[in-house]
Amino acid sequence: MPQADLADATVLAERVRLAVAVAVAAAASSGEDPESTVSVSMGIASVLPRTGSDIASLIESADDALYRARQRGRKRGELAQLTVFVQ
Template sequence: MANAFVSHTQRPEDLVARLGGEEFAILLPNTDNMGAVMRAEQYRLAVENLKIHHANNSELPYVTVSVGVSTIIANAADHFSGLMQAADDALYRAKKQGRNRVCCENLSPHQPL
């Protein structure tokens, strides 16, 4: 899956990092909320299109990903933990809504969802 994420990374400043286990973070500097959600959907589809057999799930025959997106306009060093928590909250919501989807949490109140 990491290869699918890296192969869909379009700009040199974008960063894909494995946080551990099945969790990845993709940093997209200077990307607004709509752009981040669109990119997340591209990553989700890239994994789905790999058609990796999922032996432990009779409902979904292939491995899919749920994506939690969070965006903020601020100094990243000052707001990193809040940004990560918001992404985690969005990921939980995506899983709760049925998996294989993108959910977003926006930390910038002046930026529309």
């Protein structure tokens, strides 16, 4: 999301997670099989473009945060812990 900071990304991630939770609850109340429902876990990362930062590092950080979210119970977002080296 260009021009979005970490706070913006966190708010959007929570909106998506809640929208999915509401859809799952509606499906369950209509008699759908609970085994066929989905949940959302997200890794949230942000970086200011500068020398020494690259897209691969950003994606790797978000992926690491996603796995932490899954390990900590799913249905949640986790913030990436980025280390940026400026040359």
